[in-house]
Amino acid sequence: MTSPNTKSPWYSESITAPPLDHVPVTPTPRKYVIRGLKRGGIAALTASAAVGLIMLFPFALVAIAVLSAFWWLFCRLFAR
16 A cells, blocks of 8 residues: 655645735726626615615504595595
């Protein structure tokens, strides 16, 4: 039985990350930046609208109940 090759030329364990300049990085094209900002803005607007609706839902229930009561009284008034 042979021992595993600890000096593999393809793989070596390291607890440190490679230096940042090891990976070539190019600037992101402007059209992708603009598209990302648009998507982020739409996502933020949608999220804020959803949070607003959830927060205002109890007030909507109260408003529906009050309007329904007034409508019922209005109908009772003219039903005589």
